[in-house]
Amino acid sequence: MNDKSYSELMKIGAMKRTRLKENFVQDLYIEMLLSEIQLNVEKEKLLSRIDKAIDSRDKKTFQLLSIELMEINKRFGT
Template sequence: MNEKSYTELMKLGAMKRNRMKENFIQDLYIEMLLSEIQLTVEKEKLQRKIDLAIDRRDKKSFLHLSSELKEINKRFGL
């Protein structure tokens, strides 16, 4: 039969745990990267809208959009 020794089983278990840790860290990194990209895109869109409101001298839209941008910056600690 192809039975594994206790030592082999312990090594396999340790390797599996290490792989799971590495996968968790990699998934966390990917999630953080995607959040950063999403934040950057959202901020860029708001900046363009704010610039347009300034060009059109639309104070109401400017104030509203600026408030949104402040909230985003506040939410992400910027």
Template sequence: MNEKSYTELMKIGAMKRQRRENFVQELYIDMLLSEIQLTVEKEKLLKKIDCAIDHRDKKDFYFLSKQLIEINKRFGT
């Protein structure tokens, strides 16, 4: 005798859809923020690499290049 009415079932279905939509939306926002953070980090690093090249600083250039490789791995490129 624990049967639910059509209206109750529709409400439950709507709530489940809303939760799924919220989850997807949060996932998308998280991915977008991560990409923005990595892009900003990569741009700063590229500027530092350019500066190291301009100053002919091999030590910094190699160090920063290794960091760039790691960022590219995080980017998936």
């Protein structure tokens, strides 16, 4: 049988809700961190390709990659 008082049960419930909130915030931070890492990796690769297009004087590729870079910046809000 359950020997816990009403106040003890309420405290336990409050602690569980607090833990759930903390887990949600932690998951949100992790998701944000992973998104930022993904953005940085994509941008670095794209910037490297843009540099190569500039070095080879490939205007068409440069323009296409520049548009792609703008789209990545929009997607990640930068």
